[in-house]
Amino acid sequence: MAGHNTAVNSNDVLETPVLDVEAHSLLQSISEEGGYAYVSMSTRAADGDIRAAEAAREVAWEQLHSGPWHSVLPVWRDAYSMACLHVAKFHYANGEFKEALRVLDMGLIMGGMVLRKDLESAVGKATERANAILRVSEESVNGSANAKLVTTQNAINLIETLQILPKNSLSCKHVGKRSSLSLEGFMRDYFLPGSPVLLTDSMTHWPAITKWNDLNYLKKVAGYRTVPVEVGKNYLCNDWKQEMLTFSEFLERIQSNSCDDDHIQELRNDIVTPDYCFAGGTEMKSVNAWFGPAGTVTPLHHDPHHNILAQVVGKKYVRLYPASFSEELYPHTESMHKNSSQVDLDNIDVSEFPKIQDLEFVDCILEEGQMLYIPPKWWHYVRSLTTSLSVSFWWAAPTSPASPTSSF
Structure with a gap:
């Protein structure tokens, strides 16, 4: 049209x-x-x-x-x-x-x-x-007045969830959880030592918390925008590719579970940069919203910046290994993927990657309204347990440790 x-x-x-x-x-x-x-x-x-x-x-x-x-x-x-x-x-x-x-x-x-x-x-x-x-037609609006991305019917069953997660998930140490943590406490206990933490009660003032579970709102705000969509198991697989779709087209695919993940930047006014991102002399690198169906996997990898992953809609499972375990996690040797592990946590070949068997990790289920701080160089694996909408905040801080090596 x-x-x-x-x-x-x-x-x-x-x-x-x-x-x-x-x-x-x-x-x-x-x-x-x-x-x-x-x-x-x-x-x-x-x-x-x-x-x-x-x-x-x-x-x-x-x-x-x-x-x-x-x-x-x-x-x-x-x-x-x-x-x-x-x-x-x-x-x-x-x-x-x-x-x-x-x-x-x-x-x-x-x-x-x-x-x-x-x-x-x-x-x-x-x-x-x-x-x-180009408004959504009155028939469309009236026909889906209560259209939600995730409903109470999407609640996860822990026993069934454990069957689809990597081996030993949720059986070892959980990521420490803190409620209403001050910026000073965050810097002292997690930022400077280089340790992950699950932050609660820090997103209640975000408009996104009430708006982003509404399909009609998402279509109205970003429906006509073109976004890059990742298609395939994950970026390490040969069948992975990116397509350009309007956000409305992507929403239709999400509802039919026929695509993977997408990052959108058209809902910026509904979120607030966490105070924690101002730790250490901040230089914001990127802010992205990530949207995908249940089963979307980000393979084990690490990033160079501080990262807060904020969960707005749905749930995700996250597993983390400290930077000191890099050798045991078998990073790819080619430069393009050297920050990614060769180990497929969903199907570990212990004969090829024996060192990973006895490595300690921390993990958690990231719930709606929670944030996860991931220090630089910490390896992390992420799986969406439901349709999921989350936001990642990447920032650099010159005063932070160059290579955090905390082991929990």
């Missing part, structure tokens, strides 16, 4: 103040990298040629896929953002707000940082117009 029989105000356009200032220098940088064809098409696009805008976007897209992602020159990511803005302007001017959003989202997902403010501003404006025209 790209076009609409609606009056379009000729003065209602997507403004791009950053692009207006940076266009000349960006095009010069692209020329210096041999992008003469792109520069020609982009110049015509700026003068109102939609075909040239689409062609410029295609040229930039090919450059983004010319080799490994880390080898792509940053200027081509900015070139892709520029082309997306040009294309989106045409769709917006024609009243094609849903299509404009799709293009802008691709610019945010695949593009560079120079034009990000323009993309985000344009997304906000296009979303307002799309929501005014």
